[in-house]
Structures are given as C-alpha cells and as structure tokens.
Amino acid sequence: MLAGPKLQTLLQLVKLASKEELIWINGYISGLISQDDASNATVSADAGSGKAIAGKLTIAYGTETGNSKKLAVEFAGKAKKAGINAKLVSLDQYRLNDLPKEEYFLAVISTQGEGEPPAAAKRFYDHVHQNGFKLEKMKFGVLALGDTSYPLYCKAGEDVDTQLQRLGGERIIDLQRCDVDYEEDAENWFTNFLARLNSQGGGSQSAAVTVAPAKKATGKKVYAGTVLSNINLNDRGSSKETYHIEIGADGVEYKPGDSIGILPYNHLPITEAILSLTGIDREKSLEHRTGNHSVVNLLHKKLNIAYLPERVVKQYAGIVKQDIPETKIGLLDLLKIYPVQDSQQFEEVISILEPITPRLYSISSSPEAHSGEVHITVAKDFFTINEELKYGLCSEHLAMLPVDSEIEFYVHKNNEFRLPAEDKDVIMIGPGTGIAPFRSFLAERDSIGAGGRNWLFFGEQHFASDFLYQTELQNWVETGVLTKLNVAFSRDQKQKIYVQNKMQANGAEFYSWLEGGAYIYICGKKEPMSFDVENTIINIIKESGGKTEEQAKQYLSNMKEQGRYLRDVY
Amino acid sequence: MSENNQSPVERIKKASDGLRGTIEESLQNEITGAISDDDQAVVKFHGMYQQDDRDRRDERAAKKLDRLYSYMIRLRLPGGFLTPEQWVATHDIAGEKSTGVIKITTRQTLQLHGIIKSDIRPTIQAFSAAKLDSIATCGDINRNVACTSHPKESPIHEQVFEYADKISTMLMPKTRAYYEIWLGEEKIVDKKDEEDPLYEDRYLPRKFKIGIAIPPNNDVDVLTNDLGLIAIIENDKLIGFNIAVGGGLSTTHGNPDTYARLATVIGFVDTEEKTLKAVYEVLTVQRDFGNRSDRKLARLKYTVDKMGVEGFRAELESRIGFRMEDPRPYKFTARKDRFGWEKNHEGLWYFTVMVENGRVLDDEKTSLKTALLEVAKTGKSHFRFTSNQNLILSEVKEEDKAEVHAILEKFGVIKAMDESTKVRQNAMACVALPTCPLALAEGQRYLPKLISLIEPIITKYKLDAEDIIIRMTGCPNGCGRPYAAEIGFVGTAPGRYNLHIGGDNEGTRLNKIFKESLDETSILNELDGLFASFKKEKKKGETFGDFSMRKNWV
Ligand code: SRM
Numbered sequence A: 001m002l003a004g005p006k007l008q009t010l011l012q013l014v015k016l017a018s019k020e021e022l023i024w025i026n027g028y029i030s031g032l033i034s035q036d037d038a039s040n041a042t043v044s045a046d047a048g049s050g051k052a053i054a055g056k057l058t059i060a061y062g063t064e065t066g067n068s069k070k071l072a073v074e075f076a077g078k079a080k081k082a083g084i085n086a087k088l089v090s091l092d093q094y095r096l097n098d099l100p101k102e103e104y105f106l107a108v109i110s111t112q113g114e115g116e117p118p119a120a121a122k123r124f125y126d127h128v129h130q131n132g133f134k135l136e137k138m139k140f141g142v143l144a145l146g147d148t149s150y151p152l153y154c155k156a157g158e159d160v161d162t163q164l165q166r167l168g169g170e171r172i173i174d175l176q177r178c179d180v181d182y183e184e185d186a187e188n189w190f191t192n193f194l195a196r197l198n199s200q201g202g203g204s205q206s207a208a209v210t211v212a213p214a215k216k217a218t219g220k221k222v223y224a225g226t227v228l229s230n231i232n233l234n235d236r237g238s239s240k241e242t243y244h245i246e247i248g249a250d251g252v253e254y255k256p257g258d259s260i261g262i263l264p265y266n267h268l269p270i271t272e273a274i275l276s277l278t279g280i281d282r283e284k285s286l287e288h289r290t291g292n293h294s295v296v297n298l299l300h301k302k303l304n305i306a307y308l309p310e311r312v313v314k315q316y317a318g319i320v321k322q323d324i325p326e327t328k329i330g331l332l333d334l335l336k337i338y339p340v341q342d343s344q345q346f347e348e349v350i351s352i353l354e355p356i357t358p359r360l361y362s363i364s365s366s367p368e369a370h371s372g373e374v375h376i377t378v379a380k381d382f383f384t385i386n387e388e389l390k391y392g393l394c395s396e397h398l399a400m401l402p403v404d405s406e407i408e409f410y411v412h413k414n415n416e417f418r419l420p421a422e423d424k425d426v427i428m429i430g431p432g433t434g435i436a437p438f439r440s441f442l443a444e445r446d447s448i449g450a451g452g453r454n455w456l457f458f459g460e461q462h463f464a465s466d467f468l469y470q471t472e473l474q475n476w477v478e479t480g481v482l483t484k485l486n487v488a489f490s491r492d493q494k495q496k497i498y499v500q501n502k503m504q505a506n507g508a509e510f511y512s513w514l515e516g517g518a519y520i521y522i523c524g525k526k527e528p529m530s531f532d533v534e535n536t537i538i539n540i541i542k543e544s545g546g547k548t549e550e551q552a553k554q555y556l557s558n559m560k561e562q563g564r565y566l567r568d569v570y
Numbered sequence B: 001m002s003e004n005n006q007s008p009v010e011r012i013k014k015a016s017d018g019l020r021g022t023i024e025e026s027l028q029n030e031i032t033g034a035i036s037d038d039d040q041a042v043v044k045f046h047g048m049y050q051q052d053d054r055d056r057r058d059e060r061a062a063k064k065l066d067r068l069y070s071y072m073i074r075l076r077l078p079g080g081f082l083t084p085e086q087w088v089a090t091h092d093i094a095g096e097k098s099t100g101v102i103k104i105t106t107r108q109t110l111q112l113h114g115i116i117k118s119d120i121r122p123t124i125q126a127f128s129a130a131k132l133d134s135i136a137t138c139g140d141i142n143r144n145v146a147c148t149s150h151p152k153e154s155p156i157h158e159q160v161f162e163y164a165d166k167i168s169t170m171l172m173p174k175t176r177a178y179y180e181i182w183l184g185e186e187k188i189v190d191k192k193d194e195e196d197p198l199y200e201d202r203y204l205p206r207k208f209k210i211g212i213a214i215p216p217n218n219d220v221d222v223l224t225n226d227l228g229l230i231a232i233i234e235n236d237k238l239i240g241f242n243i244a245v246g247g248g249l250s251t252t253h254g255n256p257d258t259y260a261r262l263a264t265v266i267g268f269v270d271t272e273e274k275t276l277k278a279v280y281e282v283l284t285v286q287r288d289f290g291n292r293s294d295r296k297l298a299r300l301k302y303t304v305d306k307m308g309v310e311g312f313r314a315e316l317e318s319r320i321g322f323r324m325e326d327p328r329p330y331k332f333t334a335r336k337d338r339f340g341w342e343k344n345h346e347g348l349w350y351f352t353v354m355v356e357n358g359r360v361l362d363d364e365k366t367s368l369k370t371a372l373l374e375v376a377k378t379g380k381s382h383f384r385f386t387s388n389q390n391l392i393l394s395e396v397k398e399e400d401k402a403e404v405h406a407i408l409e410k411f412g413v414i415k416a417m418d419e420s421t422k423v424r425q426n427a428m429a430c431v432a433l434p435t436c437p438l439a440l441a442e443g444q445r446y447l448p449k450l451i452s453l454i455e456p457i458i459t460k461y462k463l464d465a466e467d468i469i470i471r472m473t474g475c476p477n478g479c480g481r482p483y484a485a486e487i488g489f490v491g492t493a494p495g496r497y498n499l500h501i502g503g504d505n506e507g508t509r510l511n512k513i514f515k516e517s518l519d520e521t522s523i524l525n526e527l528d529g530l531f532a533s534f535k536k537e538k539k540k541g542e543t544f545g546d547f548s549m550r551k552n553w554v
C-alpha cells in the first residue's frame, strides 16, 4: 500500500526504533485511526512533539484524601489522548533514583498538617530537599493543592517547586496553587502545560502563560446544621470527655470516610481584652487576606489569636522591634509582655496574623443509616499552661454546644478512605476518637446489608468509663455485623495494653484475613498509635506469613498499592 | 415430674459439667462486663453474683455504655470466724478489688461488692492465699452454716461451733470446678473423682440454709432456716440437737402460694454421727422431693408442707435408718448481741462492735474500718460475725484488753456505740439498692435515716429502754428477716414499705402485715400512734411485739 519515500521512511524508522518504541508507535497509530476528525487536526499537529517526549512524561502525585490523585489520573488520561504516553505514579511508590533520569515531570501534591506534605509524599519531599544529585534533563511543573483557610497555603507544593528548580530542573510552567475548588484551575493549568509542550517541541523558551491567581472565595459548600443531641460518652470518673454530637442538616451529602470541617471562633473575652489593651477602633474596616472585615470581626472570628506559631511571633518581633524568643504564644500574652506602640502599629500586627484553621472531625454517622444527619465524635482537647487546665478552642466549643444551637460546617471529602466493595472483608483499627469513621462504616454496611466480614479493634484507657459506643458495638456483634471486636484498655492493669497488642495476640487470624483479601483501615492518633500499629502489622505478616522483614514490608506496600491499606490519622 | 416443666435453672445445672458452664469463655469476653445468662446461674455456686450499679443504669444507657457490671463475692465462714491475719487480708482485698466496704451479712459472713470481671480471679486467689473460699455460699446448695456467735453463751460453745464447720464441709459439692477455674488447678482427668452422691448433677431444687442455736439466745434466728439445730445442753454438756425443718421467710408480692414459715421441731438426735446423718438426709429428701418446676415453691418449707410434717419425718427416718427421739424442751429468751466487753468462762474477753447494717467502712464520725484493721494488726483478737450483722473481737487476753480498747477509743468506735440508741443497735437492713437486682426499695442506705426519725418518737414516749427490734428489706425476699421482727418494713416500691408488726422478741413468732405500701410520713404517723398506746397500755415487761398481738392489731 505504501510506496516510495513513505515506505522508505517507515522502514528506516522501524529499523532504528527499539522494541518499546515500536510498541508505542503501534499504539500511537491505532490511536490516530480511532480519532475523530475534529481532534485529528490537533493530534497530528501535536504528533511531532508528542513523539519527542514519548515515554518520558511522568505524572507523580502526593495525596492524603485523594484529590491530587484524582487530578493526576485525569491528566494521565488526557495526555494519553494527546498521544503522550504518560507514566502515572504515586509519590510513595516512586523510585527516587529515577529522578535525575526524568525528562518531563509533573508533580501534583497537596499540603497537610501545618504546611506539611501528605504522608505518602514525605520521602520524596525530604529527598528533593537534599543535595548530591542534579536534575539536568528535567523539565517540570508543580500543581499544588491546598486550602486558603490554612495559614501555610499550598506550602508543600511551593517547596517542591522551589527545590526542583534548585536541583537544576527547568520549570516549564509556573506553579499553580489550587484552593478546595481546584477543578477549573487545575484543568486550565494542564491545558497550558500541554500547549507549552507543543509549542516548545521540547524547547525551553518561556511563553507568556498566564496563571490565574488563587481565588479569594473558597468553594466550600457550607451547611447550617442544628445540634440534635450532644452527650459525653465517657462515664464519671474518666479522665476523658468525648462528645457524641448529632447534627441535623437537610440535604447534607457525604460518604462514610469523610470528615466535616468547623471554624471555631476565638473566645470573646480575649478579643475584648485585646481591643481595650491596644485601644484600636473596633469597627474600623481592615483589608486582610481573608477579606475586608471590621477589627472586632477579624479578631473574634477570622484570625488566629489563641496560639501564634513561631513564624508569626518572629514577624511580630520585627514590627515592635524587640527581641522575642522564638516560641508559640497567645496574642494577648504577647501584647502584654511586648506591647505595641499604638493602634497604628497594631494594625500592622493584624496584617501578619493568620486565619483560624478549620478543625476536622471524622463523620461517625452513615448517610444510609442516619439520613439528613451528621454525627461526630469529639474528644475535648485539654492541656495545661502553668498548671492551669485549658481546653482546645474548637473541641471545647463543641463540647458545650447545647441542643438546638446552630452550627456551620463543610464536608471534607476523603476519597482515600472509602469502604471497599460490599463483599470484601474489612479490618478497622480505631482507638479513641479513631472509632468515629468506623461507626459510620458499620452503620453503612449494616444498612446496605453488605456481605463482607468486619473486624474492629478499639482501645481507650478504661473499660468501665471509656468504651465509646459500647452498646452499639455489642449490638453489632450480636447481629453479626461485627464479625470480631477486640478491645484494649490500657490502664485497667499494671502493664499497658494497646490495640496493637490485641492485633498481635490475634496475629494468625489477622494474617489469614489479609490473605483472604481484607482491607485494613486505621484511624486516630498519628503518633504514636499509627506507627506502632503499622509495625505490628508488619510483624504479624512476618511471623504468620513466614516472611522476612523486607518481604513483610513489601507485602504491606503491595496492599497499599492495591488500596487495601488505608489510614486517616491526625 | 416430667423434665419439660422443670425450671430453666435445672437444665443449666445439669448441663454445667460440674459447675463449669462456659465461665472460661465468659471471662474472656472482653466487650462486656457481664457473663452469659447461664453462667450467671453457675457462678452462684462458686459464691458470687453478677450485679450492676442500678443507680447508674439510665445515665450510662444515655452514654451508650453498658450497665456497670460487677460481682459480689460472699465468703464461706461457717459460724462466722476469722483470724486477725485473715481480717487483714480481707481488708486489703476489699481495698484493692472492691468498693472497699466490707459487708457483714445476716448469715455471719462477709461480702465484697463491685469486683469487676477481670478481678474475680485475682480476688479469689488472694482469698485462697488467706485460706478463705467462697464455695457454695450461693446457689441451689447448702449455704454458709450459721451458729450462735458469742462464745460466752455457753462453756461448750466451741464444741457446738465446730459443728458448723463439720456440716459445711460435709455438704460441699464434690466438683473441682472452683479450684480449676479460679485457682488454676489442673483440669480433672477422671470425672469419677468428682462424682457427687449428695448433689448428683442436679444439686438441690433451691438454696438450703442451716443454722445452729445455743439456747437461750436465738441470735441466729434458728427457726428461719431450712434446717435448724437447737443444741440441747445439760449440766454444761452437749447431749444432742433438736432438729427443726422447714423454716424460710421469703414471700412474693401478689403470690398467695408463698409464705414465711418458721421451722417445725421434729425430733432429737444425740450423737455426732446421728446428727450429721440426719442433716445429710434432710438434704437428700429435699433433693428428691423438692419442687423443681416452680422456684418460688421450691424451698424445703413447701416440701415439708406438701409431704406433711409426719410424712417428712417418716421419709427422713427411713433414710437415716433410726427413729429420732422426741424433741427435748428448750427455751429462747433473747435474740440479740451482747454489745461491749464480756468475759467467758475461760477468762477471755469479747467485745461486740455494733456495725450499722453490717457495713464496715470509715465515715466522717467513726473510722471503724481503720480501727478494725489496727486491732487485727496487733494479732491479739479474733474476729467473729453475728447474724445481726455485728462483729465480735474475740478471745482477747486479759493483758491485751486495754490495747484493743484503746484502739476502739482512738477511732471513735466506743463513742459511736455509746451514742447509739437501743432501737438502732437492734435494727438491721438488707443490702438492696444499688447492687441488689431484686430490690424494689432502699434497704441499708435508708434505714439509718428512718431510724433517726423514729428515735424522737420513741424518746417522746419514753420508750428508750425497750429492746424493740426493727428490720427492713428492699423486697419481700426477706434477707434482713423482717418477718421475724417486732417491726418489719418490706419494700414494695421506691420509698414505700409494707409495715409488719407482732413478731416476738425471741424469734419464735412471725409478724403480720399491718399496713401496706406506706411512705415515710405515713410510717412515722402509724408508729407514733402505735407507740402512744404501747406507752399507755403496756403491761410490765411486755414487749412491743407481744403487745401488738394482745391488741389484735394484726
Ligand atoms: C447479704 C444478704 C442480706 C444482708 O444485708 O445481710 C442477702 C442478700 C441477697 N439475697 Fe438474701 N441475703 C441474705 C440473707 C437472706 C435471708 C436471711 C437468712 O438467711 O437468715 C433470707 C431469708 C431467709 C430465707 O432464705 O428464706 C434471704 C432470702 C433471699 C431470697 C428469697 C429466697 C426464697 O426462698 O425465695 C432471695 C432471692 C432468691 O433466692 O431468689 C435472696 C437473694 C439475695 C441476693 C443475692 C439477690 C440476688 O439473688 O441477686 C442479695 C444480694 C444483695 C447484695 O447486693 O449483696 N435472698 N436472704 C444476706 C446474706 C446471707 C449470707 O451470708 O448468706
């Protein structure tokens, strides 16, 4: 069919191509054939550059709750359509040695904690902060996911972007920060990236691609709920207070595994004290990155004054021109010890204050079982300053919420913490408030009559006073929804017993569940619980599976890859 | 009797594999403080009851917490005796494993409450280390054997007292379950070793109680027992026992087939061998003839009445292989504890401590528990318990008396006793709320308060010197023997009691119901009226109980 020069060119190409390239060409051509006419033009126009980077685009993502992953998967799909064979990889699976070999590298990464990378990206994040290697070939772009309600907006993405350039990488598209309504910004960014690839053909002149600035208004859907009931689940004599709060909210949409976010207000007396101490005009409207608000509004409802991080204290020291030790401290105390000169200077201070961060609470209800309601399980946070007992801002507020009061919240989705198919077995490890999402899971599986087996590990200090949701769990054991329930009460005996001890004691059975395809879920305190639990799981796999440490770790890593090892820890 | 209409407990006993049940699994179940329903019946035979704090039920339910389950353990102390070392051990165990209160019961033994499931084993092991056990203090089996408590009652008290232990030992179940489950004894291989000719695999149809009295003091309320032994003493020599059968107090509100009954004296036996034989065979008659379908009608008293006293006696004699002699005469003249110091024939001293409702604890006024611990630590006094829920510091040598007394003085015990009225000293109440699952009204938590309201009435009518006996229970089961009191309060509902009057002072005549379901105000009004006429019309030496009868009030 082919004649003359065409055949010549093809044969020459075939002769020079490696086996992998041949396979790619094969795919590319069949892709071409299947294109419709409209896109045909673009594709053929792209073909040259697509060929140029064939097999060399890596899209790596670092996610906690699945948003970054979702985008990365979408991008990979689009790249394929565009004829680019993109490699999709989660940063925790990424081989760090491959980094210097990368040609085109996109990172999609969210920010967690206080400006930290997601757990799965930690290794990568630390690695790019080191020296000793050069990214000579790399052309990169970073998409940073975050939330403008947090002070360190998109910090992890920013850091990765900076580091890749420092290591010699070439930024072919500017960093894009995305707020919680990230879809549009992300899509535009990737389209720009593709365009850049094409126009460059692999070259490096920087075209004037305009990157949309982060939008002010967040795209969170805020619900106004009503408190239906609020009870302390701990009995008298407990050293804990854990509140089960039921919130009525018509039309609320969520899935088991999601959390809700709540923005607490500052204590009004503290706000008032600051106002009178500084003599600032309470009604004066100020421009702030959280929007234009009156001073009193800013100090009461918008800005973190309770416990300023060191970086803010440092800036404060600059403003008042004093030597202040680098420490966390409340604004009122700071003002008392290192006063501002006048209200003018205090306005400057306000401008450096950061927004109040939302507090997240795992949803402990199920949309199937508790329609129109959201339940949360809130541990009243307490700590002591100079031997005075203090409570956490948000959890104390929630603990005191009377029935019928209004409460605003948004749903924080977590696509990385979802129930598996109905027939799959599930092992849930949730000491303390870590039980919350599992109450949701169990209620959901109960309601839909899911056939998979369920095994829960719960732990707290004392059996008599701290067995959260005891009667509900007993009912689930009785009705068979819970196949197994193991509990560990650390302080009921001389030697401490934790959930991981109970797991270890049931090691053989635990392993046989894993072999049968069970999913593991962990929720609760990151430290030390989630690490101890993980080590125990590895140990169980080692002992019951007759494996080496390395093999056991690999086993767990495989589970992670299969989405069978899921954690929501804080 | 067909197996089908047997009560469920009968099935549980038979299926229990020598009282083992599924206790092991129940103990391992970590998600509840309870044990399985069947095991609850089985552990009674090991001397413990599952209970829960009834005060806390509603609040805990709202918190999605299960009931606050715990266990009460009742010791086996035939005749109610402890060495000072055993008291110290009990004190320590109570502090570590239970609510801390040591409760002296109406059957001369001790109970600890509030022991959580995981602590049962350690508790029993600690008791065992002190040579104490709780075998068969509950359940359908012979219970703690009661015996007149004060050695001063007779020079041969010790000899009679030993019968309590002999009988208790003879009537223990043969199963090793208690030792296996709680003390870790190796599992028995050959089940033949624990074959039990007395209890077989069905035990008795119901609980069984034995009491031994040394006339003239009827402090043990001997006639309220299924089987009562009345020591017959001539010239300071024990010549044998009158045998009384069919006592029992419990009734059920609204069930006319149930009734309280005093035991009927049916004969006399002389030698130890014959006595033990008779005791043993009373149990076998009850085993074979007792009602196993209706537990409300299963006590020996119903068996005796069903067979007729003569019929019962005939059956018994056919089993013991000899005829009992006719009962010997005896007389009870009192039914109380001798408070304060008393010396016995050997010159040893005894101090009876008044323990209100048997609850040994420290309160704002009196550090009774500390005082007793201090006394025990000297090692110079034994401990005895009375059927009136009191305690006797016993066998104190002349030279140690001052030291013991000083301790009692120091911790306010003497003062508290000096200040307490006769009516309070004679009173007793059952446990009831919050631990007793059967309680309809308060018992020991309320009686002290009620007495404080009754005392002024007694004083008003100048009746303070009278030995009026008041007893209260939280339900008609009668654990504080209210039916054998001069004034009995039997709980019907929260805050309400039936008022019984007309029992005699010696425990040989039951009282009768006078007014039903009274609240506190009505109780006080009624008593005011009764005491007013008692003051006005009583004959010299006439007791309140006898007066009530003479007036035909009931
Ligand atoms: C502790 C004690 C009362 C006290 O304050 O001292 C007591 C306490 C209880 N008795 Fe009793 N009885 C106690 C002496 C009595 C007596 C008096 C006696 O024996 O001299 C009686 C009446 C005499 C009789 O047996 O007829 C008595 C008749 C009952 C009954 C009714 C039996 C019947 O025939 O129907 C019950 C309920 C039952 O067995 O079903 C009962 C049941 C109970 C239980 C175990 C409740 C239960 O079954 O769950 C109570 C435990 C309460 C708690 O929290 O401690 N208790 N009980 C006495 C322990 C004696 C001992 O050391 O063994």
Ligand SMILES: Cc1cc2nc3c(=O)[nH]c(=O)nc-3n(C[C@H](O)[C@H](O)[C@H](O)COP(=O)(O)OP(=O)(O)OC[C@H]3O[C@@H](n4cnc5c(N)ncnc54)[C@H](O)[C@@H]3O)c2cc1C
Pocket (backbone or CB within 6 Å): A259, A264, A306, A307, A329, A330, A359, A360, A361, A362, A363, A377, A378, A379, A380, A381, A382, A383, A385, A391, A392, A393, A394, A395, A396, A433, A434, A436, A568, A569, A570
């Ligand atoms: C994904 C996720 C899920 C979560 N799920 C749950 C859940 O289901 N249930 C739950 O109870 N929690 C949950 N949390 C934790 C929750 O979001 C909050 O972090 C927690 O309630 C504490 O918030 P707070 O406002 O009460 O305390 P904060 O006021 O934020 O205080 C927190 C800590 O900061 C320190 N601190 C604050 N102020 C001062 C000061 N002035 N001086 C010194 N130290 C100070 C103290 O150490 C204190 O303990 C979750 C968190 C995450 C991230």
Ligand SMILES: Cc1cc2nc3c(=O)[nH]c(=O)nc-3n(C[C@H](O)[C@H](O)[C@H](O)COP(=O)(O)O)c2cc1C
Pocket (backbone or CB within 6 Å): A062, A063, A064, A065, A066, A067, A068, A069, A109, A110, A111, A112, A113, A114, A115, A116, A118, A145, A146, A147, A148, A150, A151, A152, A153, A154, A155, A179, A180, A360
């Ligand atoms: C506990 C927690 C802490 C967070 N901290 C920050 C932060 O410091 N800065 C920020 O920009 N976003 C922060 N976020 C918002 C997330 O980055 C944002 O929800 C993002 O969409 C999550 O993407 P992912 O699902 O890929 O992890 C935080 C979210 C959570 C749950």
Ligand code: SF4
Pocket (backbone or CB within 6 Å): B430, B431, B432, B433, B436, B437, B438, B439, B440, B443, B473, B474, B475, B476, B477, B478, B479, B480
């Ligand atoms: S009399 Fe009734 S309330 Fe009192 S202890 Fe006995 S069973 Fe319980």
